[in-house]
Amino acid sequence: MSFNFDERIDRTGRGSSKWEPKVLETMFGAPDLLSFWVADMDFRTPQPVIDALVEAATHGCPGYTSLDQSFYDAYLGWQKRRNNWDAKQEWYRFTNGVVPAINLLILAMTSEGDEVLIQRPVYYPFTDSIVKQGRKVVSSSLVNKNGKYEIDFEDFEAKCASPTCRAFVMSNPHNPVGRVFTEEELRKMGEICNRHGVFVIADEIHSDLIATHKGHKHVVYATLGEEFEQNCAVCHAPSKTFNLAGLQLSCIMIPNEKVRAKFDAVQFRVGGTSSNYFAPVAAKAAWNHGEEWLEAVYAYIYKNYEYIVDFCAKTWGDKVVVSPLEGTYLAWLDFSKIESDPDKLQDLVRKVAKVALDEGYIFGPEGAGFERINLACPKSLIVELMDRLAAAIK
Numbered sequence: 001m002s003f004n005f006d007e008r009i010d011r012t013g014r015g016s017s018k019w020e021p022k023v024l025e026t027m028f029g030a031p032d033l034l035s036f037w038v039a040d041m042d043f044r045t046p047q048p049v050i051d052a053l054v055e056a057a058t059h060g061c062p063g064y065t066s067l068d069q070s071f072y073d074a075y076l077g078w079q080k081r082r083n084n085w086d087a088k089q090e091w092y093r094f095t096n097g098v099v100p101a102i103n104l105l106i107l108a109m110t111s112e113g114d115e116v117l118i119q120r121p122v123y124y125p126f127t128d129s130i131v132k133q134g135r136k137v138v139s140s141s142l143v144n145k146n147g148k149y150e151i152d153f154e155d156f157e158a159k160c161a162s163p164t165c166r167a168f169v170m171s172n173p174h175n176p177v178g179r180v181f182t183e184e185e186l187r188k189m190g191e192i193c194n195r196h197g198v199f200v201i202a203d204e205i206h207s208d209l210i211a212t213h214k215g216h217k218h219v220v221y222a223t224l225g226e227e228f229e230q231n232c233a234v235c236h237a238p239s240k241t242f243n244l245a246g247l248q249l250s251c252i253m254i255p256n257e258k259v260r261a262k263f264d265a266v267q268f269r270v271g272g273t274s275s276n277y278f279a280p281v282a283a284k285a286a287w288n289h290g291e292e293w294l295e296a297v298y299a300y301i302y303k304n305y306e307y308i309v310d311f312c313a314k315t316w317g318d319k320v321v322v323s324p325l326e327g328t329y330l331a332w333l334d335f336s337k338i339e340s341d342p343d344k345l346q347d348l349v350r351k352v353a354k355v356a357l358d359e360g361y362i363f364g365p366e367g368a369g370f371e372r373i374n375l376a377c378p379k380s381l382i383v384e385l386m387d388r389l390a391a392a393i394k
């Protein structure tokens, strides 16, 4: 099957967080920027998903909705096929987002004043969730070795050993640096967490988006062994993978019965939500019929990444470092040798190039001087973006 990812789809007038001029004005100071910030795709979701949604809309009775056996079969089948994970249906918990789930897990597994570990520079809502729940953020920051990020295990263990460190929120694949942690790295981190009683919240929302052709492989944290499985929650969703974020469905897998009970109690307290009518319709169609589309879309996205790597090398030599893209559809670029002041870099990007990017500093101080670019869009947009950046930097 062939897919047309080159088509520019006008998303304005539909409440798109990425493209709505009012949102851009509020967030970035101008309504007419070319937008590459929030992590959704500018591609149409796979045709079988569109067909299933149209059929469900035409049926016309979007009442209260429960997840049925066909939903679980589709998700568990996807995990078995893609990640060889024999997950159990009873581990599943619904939330309408991974971020809400992280908040609930922090509430369930830690107490006020406890420390929660993250690896900066990292997806900024981790910090917000920890702080909002009255917990303390501790970062074992990743070490940047000319664009490739590594874990400082000594530091990681020292942070975990603190008596009040109770949970670790892990982004794997890592947003924004693009790492896909190896089994060895996961095992080493997991052993440290288990040794010190630190609960692992494995946010694997990007785990379907992996540069497998470069030898990278996603390992579901819970597959490392029983002691790892019993001390974690794994968070998945079809939202990033198939561009379904607006339908708000995620898959929170909690293998340990006692942890599940704590999670349920917290969710009950805040008024647990159920799925909307359309989300499981779309998710099932995506998992059951979306694999070919996913392979094709990731190949296209990877080419966008390669275009950026080539462009940077030709334009700025070694002055701009692009981190290797092992997974996710987010490129992470170090502009600090060109402009070391993050405020000036931001002005250059927003006011001169007139593009909306996620500024590196929002991922933590380690990100100052960096820019994150969402690659999931037609190549012509990436070309325009890079031309604008080059002209602005001149």
Ligand SMILES: Cc1ncc(COP(=O)(O)O)c(C=O)c1O
Pocket (backbone or CB within 6 Å): 039, 096, 097, 098, 099, 100, 123, 171, 175, 203, 205, 237, 239, 245, 250
């Ligand atoms: C690492 C990570 N976790 C969670 C989310 C958002 O998840 P949700 O929309 O399901 O809350 C994102 C979105 O960019 C993300 O990158």
